[in-house]
Amino acid sequence: MNYSTLKKTAALSIASLLVVGMANAQTDSTKTATTTTSSETSTAKVFGGIGQYNTFSIGISAGVTDGLVPFSINSTNKFKADLGYGVSLRQQLSHTFSLQLDYLGGKVHGIDKEGTNKYGYTEYKTSYNAGALSGVFNIASVSFLHRKNSVNFYGSAGLGLSFYKPKSYTDVNGNTAAYTNTVKELFAPVGAGVKFRLSDAVALNLGYTVNFVQGYNFQGFHTYPQQNHYSYTYGGLEFTLGSKSKQNLTWVNPVAQMYDELYDAALRQEVEALKGRVTNVETAVSDLKKDSDGDGVADQFDKCPGTPAGSVVDGSGCVIVFPKPDSSLAAKxxxxxxxxxxxxxxxxxxxxxxxxxxxxxxxxxxxxxxxxxxxxxxxxxxxxxxxxxxxxxxxxxxxxxxxxxxxxxxxxxxxxxxxxxxxxxxxxxxxxxxxxxxxxxxx
Known part of the structure; x- marks a missing residue:
């Protein structure tokens, strides 16, 4: 299989993955919109902690690289695709943020369609291997229309170390040279993408990343003061790691989760039981306060019920009989x-x-x-x-x-x-x- 055939195969695979991902996402969205099954009902609690979920996932990707980057000054001006690939390990720390460790490899091919550029070179080919740690932000992670998120849009930014080697670079006279040593430079990957949930354990990722290299010789020739960069357009699969009994935090819908917890059958039973106990207490208090004869002593403690109105009673509700004054005690x-x-x-x-x-x-x-x-x-x-x-x-x-x-x-x-x-x-x-x-x- 020649290199051109390999690129066509990779592009066809990515397109197939996209179609499958969109079909599965649409099917899942329709299912969740029309019915709520027991498997889709969250068993996690709103404030139960991150341990309730699967947070680790591993991903693989493949796609095309190119030296042309939009909204930037490029050292070449003709699109020339080459092969890129990657492996990632990601931990979701919250509904909207995760950390991702990436390995990236491949080749970048740049060419000038006019035969020259301001640096005096017409073409270059560079191979690279790189590792980076990035923060990934879910731009849209909550769906108010479906119980489970099926499509997430995300952005990413990070910092890493790139090892690259310009295999060849050609000047305007047709002279070709190559680096004998591998160059090591810091680089910053910045990108965006969309993720489709194929199942609870598998997701399809489609994305675009621009890698900004700190050095000035990624193309072989020096481009000072313009730092080098290249793009990576990719598709890939991401696999959830962890127990099948737990949900993947990436796809959790906090709004639906709060709804499920509020309408949990056990919780509603507890609420109803509590309301019954409160009613019993209120009834008991009313019974304690009940005073049928109005003498100020509750019926439960009134030993003389039916006291005439206006009577002076003691603590047991009985009329107090005052003795007549003793005239012999009139004088102190x-x-x-x-x-x-x-x-x-x-x-x-x-x-x-x-x-x-x-x-x-x-x-x-x-x-x-x-x-x-x-x-x-x-x-x-x-x-x-x-x-x-x-x-x-x-x-x-x-x-x-x-x-x-x-x-x-x-x-x-x-x-x-x-x-x-x-x-x-x-x-x-x-x-x-x-x-x-x-x-x-x-x-």
């Missing part, structure tokens, strides 16, 4: 000055019931100018030392009250006797209560 007893002041167990805090006696005592001391000794006592619980200090604290509490009410502090003397000098039996609770006291001694 007058507090007697200098009566004993009682205290709670292990406490030196004055009771409010002691205030009337203290007020009467204060009034008498202020009006008469008498002096008084305030003696504190305690019951027998605890140690003798503790009770001694407690009795002094109780006496000081009484003195503080008297002084704050206007009695001259110099006329009030304080003593503590602890648990000594009890006036009742400390072996009984009644006796101990009586012994927790302060007594007044008038002078």
């Amino acid at each position: 007893p007058v507090a007697t000055a200098y009566s004993n002041i009682q205290f709670e167990f292990d406490s030196s805090v004055l009771r409010t019931s002691s205030y009337p006696v203290l007020d009467a005592t204060s009034a008498d001391l202020r009006s008469s100018g008498k002096k008084v000794e305030v003696d504190g006592f305690a019951s027998s619980e605890g140690t003798a030392a503790h009770n001694m200090q407690l009795s002094k604290d109780r006496a000081n509490s009484v003195k503080t009250y008297l002084v704050n009410s206007g009695v001259d502090a110099k006329k009030v003397k304080v003593k503590g006797y602890g648990e000594t000098m009890p006036i009742a039996d400390n072996s009984t609770e009644e006796g101990r209560v009586t012994n927790r006291r302060v007594q007044f001694k008038q002078k």
Whole structure:
């Protein structure tokens, strides 16, 4: 097979792949537009992470190369196709972005149809091998018309290292020369393409890439200050790597995925169950608040249902019966000055019931100018030392009250006797209560 036949075969193969890819994509689009099968329903969750998908794929490509590039200054001006090929490994990092590692190889053939150019050469042939890392951006990755994307448009840009060797270059006089060594230069591939989904595991890629070489001698002759470049028009197949149970992230439609998750049967059952529980709670709360007789006590706690309106009830909903006033209690007893002041167990805090006696005592001391000794006592619980200090604290509490009410502090003397000098039996609770006291001694 000669070289011309090889190029024709490659072109025919690419055309065949394009027809097959478009037919499969159209069939798949029609299928997804008319019916939704269980295999097309996403089992992945919207925020479930990238691990839910297959993200790696490997691709092969073949196509034609040429030294002519649109919208640029070219060293030759006649289209002359040659063979290019490539292998790629790609990882999809999101719905719209992936990283791709490429190996590219082939030949570039340039020719000047007018027989000369500004560099003094008419033709060149260069072979190359190159590797590059590129970012690939899905320009259109979401279809609002179909559940699964079938056609993706993408752009790419990257940076790599190219090893090339000009096999021959011819000047205007017909002299031909060639490089004996391979040249190594950085290059930047920039391209665009379209991808057709043939199945969940196979895709057809068609694309066009311009490779900008940093050097000035890709054609063999120097083209300074114009850097060199060449194009690669290709078709190829891409194969998904990973479990068959996972989707390829490249073809996932986030809109359809959110719809599927929202209408997932299990999720809807959970929502309905939750609504039922909320209804039960609302009913229980309504029952707790129900008050049939309007007395302010819920029926569940009302022990006296049917209370007449306007009745004053207790916490159980029963009417409170107020006793008639006792005329014998109409006149409050007058507090007697200098009566004993009682205290709670292990406490030196004055009771409010002691205030009337203290007020009467204060009034008498202020009006008469008498002096008084305030003696504190305690019951027998605890140690003798503790009770001694407690009795002094109780006496000081009484003195503080008297002084704050206007009695001259110099006329009030304080003593503590602890648990000594009890006036009742400390072996009984009644006796101990009586012994927790302060007594007044008038002078």
